[in-house]
Amino acid sequence: MKKFFLGVVTATLFILLAGCSTSNGKTIQHQKVKIALILGFGGVDDRAFNQSGWEGLDAWGKKHGLKKNQDYLYIETNEPQDNMTNVNKAVENGFNTIINLSYLQAEEIKEAAKKNPQLNFALVDGSIKGMKNVTSATFKDHESAYLVGLAAAYTTKTNQVGFIGGMEGPVIARFEKGFAAGVKAGGAALHKEIKVDRQYAASFDSPDKGKAIAAAMYENGADAIYQAAGITGAGVFQEAKARNENQIADAKVWVIGVDRDQVAEGEYVAKDGQKSNFTLTSTKKNVGTVVEKIAQAAKAHHFPGGKEVVVGLKEKGVEVTRGNLSAEAYQAVQQAQAEIISGKLIVPEK
Numbered sequence: 153m154k155k156f157f158l159g160v161v162t163a164t165l166f167i168l169l170a171g172c173s174t175s176n177g178k179t180i181q182h183q184k185v186k187i188a189l190i191l192g193f194g195g196v197d198d199r200a201f202n203q204s205g206w207e208g209l210d211a212w213g214k215k216h217g218l219k220k221n222q223d224y225l226y227i228e229t230n231e232p233q234d235n236m237t238n239v240n241k242a243v244e245n246g247f248n249t250i251i252n253l254s255y256l257q258a259e260e261i262k263e264a265a266k267k268n269p270q271l272n273f274a275l276v277d278g279s280i281k282g283m284k285n286v287t288s289a290t291f292k293d294h295e296s297a298y299l300v301g302l303a304a305a306y307t308t309k310t311n312q313v314g315f316i317g318g319m320e321g322p323v324i325a326r327f328e329k330g331f332a333a334g335v336k337a338g339g340a341a342l343h344k345e346i347k348v349d350r351q352y353a354a355s356f357d358s359p360d361k362g363k364a365i366a367a368a369m370y371e372n373g374a375d376a377i378y379q380a381a382g383i384t385g386a387g388v389f390q391e392a393k394a395r396n397e398n399q400i401a402d403a404k405v406w407v408i409g410v411d412r413d414q415v416a417e418g419e420y421v422a423k424d425g426q427k428s429n430f431t432l433t434s435t436k437k438n439v440g441t442v443v444e445k446i447a448q449a450a451k452a453h454h455f456p457g458g459k460e461v462v463v464g465l466k467e468k469g470v471e472v473t474r475g476n477l478s479a480e481a482y483q484a485v486q487q488a489q490a491e492i493i494s495g496k497l498i499v500p501e502k
Contacts, residue, residue: 185249185451187213187224188242189443192254192277193356194383196226200411201382201439205253205276208440212447224447229254230357236260243268249450251276251443255323261286272455274446276439277323279460287456289442292464293323294330294501295492296435297378299472299485300408301334303433304376305346306481307406311339314349314369316388318356318381326501327380327410327435333500338484349374353384362387366407370395376406376432385410389417392430401426406476409434413473433475433485438468466493 189209191202206226213224227238235257242250243264248271252261255278265273265286273286280286304313315331317324332348339346349369353361362384366377370391377392379385392407401422409417409431418431442461449455463469472489474482491497 183248184223185447186247187249187251187447187450188245188247189224189226190238190242190250190252190254190257191226191228192256192382193229195228195357198357198383198386199414199417200385201277201437202253204412204437204439205251205443206440208443209251209447211440212444216451229257232256236263239264243271248272249447249455250274251446253277253439253443255279255321256319272450272457276442276446277437281460283458285455285457287446287458288460289446290460290462291437291469292326292462292499292501293380293435293437293470294326294333294499295464296437296470296472297327297330297380298334298337298492298499299488300378300433300435301331301336302338302488303334303472303477303481303485304331304378304406304408305335305338305342306478306484307432308346308376310373310375311344312347312349312373312375314351314366314374314377316362316365316369316377316379316381316385317350317352318384319354320352324352324380327378329500329502331378334488337488341484353381355384356382358384359387359390363391366391370405374405376408378408378410380410386417389414392418393420396420396422396428396430398423400424401428404428404430406430406432408432409473409475411435411437411439413475415473415475418476429476431475433477434473436471436473438463438471442469464492465489 196202196206239260251274253276258278261273265283276289279288315328335346335348351365366388379388392405396404397420414434415431418429422428
């Protein structure tokens with residue numbers, strides 16, 4: 153984890169988050185920082201977005217000798233009605249910096265920020281503008297999704313791939329549009345037409361739904377699925393593992409991970425006794441780094457209230473892992489990444 157956090161910190165992100173002025177005249181200049189991290193749906197151990205965010209805050213808290221569950225903690229969100237309840241809980245218990253990890257909590261943050269102008273609020277993976285005590289951080293997920301779409305195109309043998317989203321909205325739409333664009337570009341480069349089956353589970357915390365959708369996609373011919381669905385995506389891995397364990401290693405179906413390197417979830421033993429892995433690659437969203445920088449800015453009394461940070465491949469806010477990509481696929485991904493960073497290639501997000 154230390155290597156991870158040190159490796160992804162960029163100068164741009166540091167300047168934007170650490171170099172800003174305080175949010176307003178009533179900022180917490182003389183108080184000890186107390187940070188509450190409010191998770192999105194799926195729990196703290198979702199092996200994706202929530203887990204990355206908490207690992208970032210936990211690493212930061214330990215580094216500064218702060219007490220877990222006293223100076224900093226996480227609050228889980230299990231039901232939609234928890235959104236407002238959790239924000240109020242953090243305020244009532246004396247936390248002066250409240251970081252939320254779900255765009256679904258935007259309205260609740262706005263309401264709480266209006267009522268508590270002396271407190272700091274942050275929304276990660278969503279946008280709130282025009283409020284002096286609120287900062288936002290969003291990711292160019294469409295850029296990394298484009299790269300794994302390209303990788304899927306270079307990998308598929310059936311010329312059919314799938315995308316499974318959690319809940320429809322602007323964030324997951326970026327994943328979907330970027331992935332589809334990457335598949336299309338890869339197909340064009342290879343002179344073949346590749347079909348993309350796109351479906352939503354209407355939930356970020358339903359592995360059974362993810363498994364059922366994945367089963368239908370694989371059954372209908374898809375041999376690679378990109379899931380951007382939180383803990384729902386665990387069901388996609390479960391279905392792929394069950395299928396791969398019943399066939400030889402060379403005839404596998406693939407899963408593309410999201411938010412963090414999910415290569416460990418792809419380990420399995422094939423029918424012929426060979427150890428193998430079906431995680432093709434993963435798009436990493438460096439949530440932990442953003443959370444860490446927001447926390448540090450609050451501690452230093454330079455909370456970037458009113459500011460919005462947007463990070464993509466260029467800022468290392470998102471990344472793609474090498475995973476199990478072929479040499480040809482990896483070369484195509486690297487070339488496209490360089491073109492995106494230089495501005496030569498603009499990836500659609502809507």
